[in-house]
Amino acid sequence: xxKNIVIFSTYHGHKSIAQxxxxxxxxxxxxxxxxxxxxxxxxxxxxxxxxxxxLNIVPFIVFKSELLQLISEKILVKKHRDEIMEVIKEKNAxxxxxxxxxxxxxxxxxxxxxxxxxxxxxxxxxxxxxxIASGVADSNLAFDKKTTEAINPHQENIKTxxxxxxxxxxxxxxxxxxxxxxxxxxxxKKLTFLFSAGxxxxxxxxxxIKKIVEKDFKIQIIAACxxxxxxxxxxxxxxxxxxxxxxLLAIPFTKKxxxxxxxxxxxxxxxxxxxxxxxxxxxxxxxxxxxxxGQEDGNLEIIKAEKIGFVEENSIKAxxxxxxxxxxxxxxxxxKPNIKKMKKYNQQSKEKLLKIIQKAEKSKLDEK
Numbered sequence: 538x539x540k541n542i543v544i545f546s547t548y549h550g551h552k553s554i555a556q557x558x559x560x561x562x563x564x565x566x567x568x569x570x571x572x573x574x575x576x577x578x579x580x581x582x583x584x585x586x587x588x589x590x591x592l593n594i595v596p597f598i599v600f601k602s603e604l605l606q607l608i609s610e611k612i613l614v615k616k617h618r619d620e621i622m623e624v625i626k627e628k629n630a631x632x633x634x635x636x637x638x639x640x641x642x643x644x645x646x647x648x649x650x651x652x653x654x655x656x657x658x659x660x661x662x663x664x665x666x667x668x669i670a671s672g673v674a675d676s677n678l679a680f681d682k683k684t685t686e687a688i689n690p691h692q693e694n695i696k697t698x699x700x701x702x703x704x705x706x707x708x709x710x711x712x713x714x715x716x717x718x719x720x721x722x723x724x725x726k727k728l729t730f731l732f733s734a735g736x737x738x739x740x741x742x743x744x745x746i747k748k749i750v751e752k753d754f755k756i757q758i759i760a761a762c763x764x765x766x767x768x769x770x771x772x773x774x775x776x777x778x779x780x781x782x783x784x785l786l787a788i789p790f791t792k793k794x795x796x797x798x799x800x801x802x803x804x805x806x807x808x809x810x811x812x813x814x815x816x817x818x819x820x821x822x823x824x825x826x827x828x829x830x831g832q833e834d835g836n837l838e839i840i841k842a843e844k845i846g847f848v849e850e851n852s853i854k855a856x857x858x859x860x861x862x863x864x865x866x867x868x869x870x871x872x873k874p875n876i877k878k879m880k881k882y883n884q885q886s887k888e889k890l891l892k893i894i895q896k897a898e899k900s901k902l903d904e905k
Contacts, residue, residue, distance in 0.1 A: 540632060540898070543572060543632075545633065545636070547637045562858075562890070565891055612640045614645075621640065621644055622647055633653055634704065635674075636656065641668075652904075653898035654675055654894065656894065666688075667689070669688055670695050672694065676697060676897065678697075678700045684699075698893050708815045721797065724784065728756045730759070730805060731801035731803070732746055735812065756783055769787055794831055802821065802866065806825075813846075824855075843879060844871075863889055
């Protein structure tokens with residue numbers, strides 16, 4: 538009989554992680570469902586995401602106060618405990634997985650009462666906030682050793698497993714770049730950049746695209762604008778009528794972003810962990826043009842340390858670096874060995890997840 542797994546998540550990148558886990562677990566005999574609380578889409582976060590990602594460093598640092606964390610724990614338990622318990626009963630859950638920090642304190646509290654196998658996903662990398670970690674989960678699943686070190690300062694006895702990053706299979710599937718380009722009706726042979734504004738549409742890429750378009754290089758640019766309709770219109774309204782060499786394609790939010798990533802020689806955008814590792818899955822270098830300060834600082838470190846792309850958040854310098862790449866695309870090939878190594882590392886994450894779930898199930902049975 539299939540076991541029921543409930544994943545507690547939210548929108549943005551967390552949902553993508555939940556989907557990556559679900560599609561694999563469903564293939565291996567589990568029934569999964571993902572519970573999302575729509576009220577968790579915080580308007581202030583969307584504003585920071587679009588316009589002021591550097592400001593996030595303030596709450597990130599302030600929230601490291603143990604007193605604030607204790608107060609937040611109590612508030613979040615009160616807010617979500619009954620919700621989590623109701624979902625567990627409704628779905629007849631045998632196992633629960635949490636991958637959003639706001640659910641974590643209440644999930645901890647519930648598990649102390651009902652003692653189901655419980656996994657907690659660490660949804661950031663080298664700069665993960667300690668509040669993400671669960672002290673009662675059977676395991677906290679982290680990207681690598683350095684990620685476990687980031688979450689340990691205040692909870693030294695937490696259980697962790699190193700698994701890599703969960704990426705949806707549509708990014709990992711084999712493909713032919715030229716065929717993908719033909720399907721989205723762009724030149725199959727031309728150097729292609731994908732500017733990705735992320736799900737909410739980070740604004741920073743507009744100025745960089747504008748400067749590159751004005752130079753009319755032999756290049757095609759795909760601008761993925763997310764849910765930012767104003768950004769989409771501004772890019773569409775760029776003066777491209779007299780361009781002879783540059784092709785510009787602006788697209789709104791799409792659930793099929795993988796095909797545009799597969800079409801690209803270089804992916805440029807906000808360095809969220811999903812964006813970085815999805816680029817790696819499609820074997821494209823990643824150019825970090827911006828990031829959310831605090832929680833995404835570690836992603837910049839990974840790009841530089843693992844040599845899987847570029848980091849340049851100064852718009853003027855970014856334009857100059859992109860011009861250098863356009864004039865000498867062979868630069869991109871230097872990243873290929875490291876990208877393939879990172880892709881392989883992440884590809885085994887879901888197999889590790891399955892083994893960790895099975896181990897947690899056995900442990901609970903042994904306790905009875």
